[in-house]
Structures are given as C-alpha cells and as structure tokens.
Amino acid sequence: MAYPITVAVTNNKGGTGKTTTTLNLGAALAKQGFRVLLVDLDAQCNLGLAAGCRQAPHHVGELLLGEASWEETLVKGQNIDLLPSSRLLLSYEHQLNMEPDSGYLLREQLEGRPYDYVIIDCPPSLGALTFGALGAANWFIVPMQGENFAYVGLDEILQCVLKVRRRLNPGLQLAGILMNKFDLRTKFGQSVYSKLTDHPTVRLFTNSVRQDVSLMECTAFGQSIFEYAPTSRGAQDFISVCQEFLQVTATAPIPS
Numbered sequence: 001m002a003y004p005i006t007v008a009v010t011n012n013k014g015g016t017g018k019t020t021t022t023l024n025l026g027a028a029l030a031k032q033g034f035r036v037l038l039v040d041l042d043a044q045c046n047l048g049l050a051a052g053c054r055q056a057p058h059h060v061g062e063l064l065l066g067e068a069s070w071e072e073t074l075v076k077g078q079n080i081d082l083l084p085s086s087r088l089l090l091s092y093e094h095q096l097n098m099e100p101d102s103g104y105l106l107r108e109q110l111e112g113r114p115y116d117y118v119i120i121d122c123p124p125s126l127g128a129l130t131f132g133a134l135g136a137a138n139w140f141i142v143p144m145q146g147e148n149f150a151y152v153g154l155d156e157i158l159q160c161v162l163k164v165r166r167r168l169n170p171g172l173q174l175a176g177i178l179m180n181k182f183d184l185r186t187k188f189g190q191s192v193y194s195k196l197t198d199h200p201t202v203r204l205f206t207n208s209v210r211q212d213v214s215l216m217e218c219t220a221f222g223q224s225i226f227e228y229a230p231t232s233r234g235a236q237d238f239i240s241v242c243q244e245f246l247q248v249t250a251t252a253p254i255p256s
C-alpha cells in the first residue's frame with residue numbers, strides 16, 4: 001500500500017514558524033497540483049484556525065485512540081484536507097503516553113491514504129505527539145528564527161531524532177533547517193547562518209523566509225499566503241522553499 005510522503009515540522013522552541021511553514025508549504029504543494037493533508041498535532045489549534053477550520057466535531061487525538069473514525073475526523077477542504085486538533089489534545093497526550101505503541105499510531109492511520117504529501121504541525125514540546133509525528137514521517141523540517149541563540153535546543157531535537165531512528169523509524173531524514181523571519185543580507189543574518197552551516201550534522205535550506213506581515217495577517221483570515229497575498233514576499237519565499245523541498249526530497253530515497 002502506498003504511503004504518502006510525510007513531513008513533520010518540528011521545533012521544541014515556541015513561535016519559530018512551525019504552523020506558518022506547515023500551512024504555506026502545504027498550500028504551495030497543493031498549488032502545484034499535489035494532494036495534500038495537513039495534520040494539527042498542537043492543542044493550541046493554530047493550524048486549524050489558520051486553515052479556516054474554526055470547529056470540528058472530532059479531533060486527531062480521538063482518531064489516534066480509536067474513539068473516532070478517519071471519516072468522522074477528516075475535514076475536507078477545497079484542495080487541502082485537515083486532521084484537526086482540539087484544546088483537549090493535551091489530556092489525550094497523557095493517554096497516548098500510556099499506549100505501548102503510541103509512536104506507531106499516526107503512521108498506521110496514514111497508511112494507504114490518497115495523498116501525495118502529509119505535513120504535520122508539531123507542538124512546541126518533545127512529548128508523545130511529537131514522537132508520533134516523527135514516527136510517521138519520512139522527513140522533518142526544523143523552522144528556526146533568525147535570532148541570536150536560535151540554534152540553542154537544536155541538539156535536543158537531533159538527539160530526539162536519533163532515538164526515534166533507533167527505536168521507531170530508521171528512515172527518518174532531515175529535509176532541512178528553515179530560517180524564518182530571516183534576512184541573509186544583514187551581517188547578523190550571515191553570522192547566524194555560518195554558525196549553523198558549521199554544525200556537523202545538519203542540512204540548511206538555502207532559501208529562507210523573510211519577515212513579512214502578510215504571513216501573520218493571512219492566518220487571521222483563515223487563508224494561506226497564496227490566497228491572502230499572492231504577490232507578497234512571503235508567497236515568493238514559500239514558493240522557493242517548496243521548490244527546494246521538492247528537489248531535496250526527490251534526490252534521497254523514500255523509505256517504504
């Protein structure tokens with residue numbers, strides 16, 4: 001059975017651009033005609049809200065614990081579908097912690113679903129939900145803010161990925177660290193960038209996402225950047241990031 005190319009967008013640091021990346025990378029892929037599913041694994045429900053889904057009858061936590069079916073949980077969109085979250089997801093995470101196979105539950109749900117790409121928005125923590133996302137993913141992306149100490153915490157994520165590779169998902173690969181709210185033309189930007197390129201085991205996206213107020217505004221309207229401001233810097237940047245993502249993921253083998 002075909003398994004969709006699955007990407008976890010993760011950083012245990014808050015506010016680095018995980019939700020913004022999930023929504024707009026997903027929208028950029030859909031714009032190219034790919035069938036895209038977004039998964040909101042954060043109890044803040046920011047992805048669902050940003051994608052224009054204010055209320056859903058069921059959430060992904062119920063799906064993972066077998067309390068709701070795929071059909072009951074899935075919210076179908078015009079060209080992107082969503083597995084929504086809920087404020088209740090935190091208590092579901094405690095229950096997931098007690099399931100011996102919790103790292104495999106999302107993977108099992110995605111098996112054979114009719115999508116080209118699944119993009120998962122992780123919470124800003126390294127708990128059962130993030131492990132489940134990394135267990136289900138072929139690739140992961142780490143959005144980082146172009147600020148001082150942005151890379152603090154990176155080793156923690158990489159250690160966590162090593163554990164996931166050993167115990168859960170040997171095929172998990174880093175698509176790249178994605179610099180967000182970032183300007184490589186500034187001296188400061190260049191110094192952060194060179195620190196990260198010196199890191200022995202990470203791959204950095206060559207393209208980055210600049211600060212753009214449209215990226216903040218579009219979520220308030222429940223729209224992607226391509227619907228809200230198709231000619232903005234944010235839209236241009238996410239098109240470039242999407243192209244690079246497609247190149248990177250095409251050059252490495254996808255584990256079945």
Ligand SMILES: Nc1ncnc2c1ncn2[C@@H]1O[C@H](COP(=O)(O)OP(=O)(O)OP(=O)(O)O)[C@@H](O)[C@H]1O
Nearest residue numbers: 014015016017018019020124181210211212215216
């Ligand atoms: N490139 C950008 N330009 C301007 N605003 C941005 C940009 N990227 C993200 N933002 C804004 O910064 C805030 C944090 O972004 P986002 O919600 O994507 O981060 P997050 O990592 O998902 O946060 P959390 O850890 O809380 O889930 C949001 O208000 C978002 O609209």
Ligand SMILES: [Mg+2]
Nearest residue numbers: 018019042046
């Ligand atoms: Mg978020």
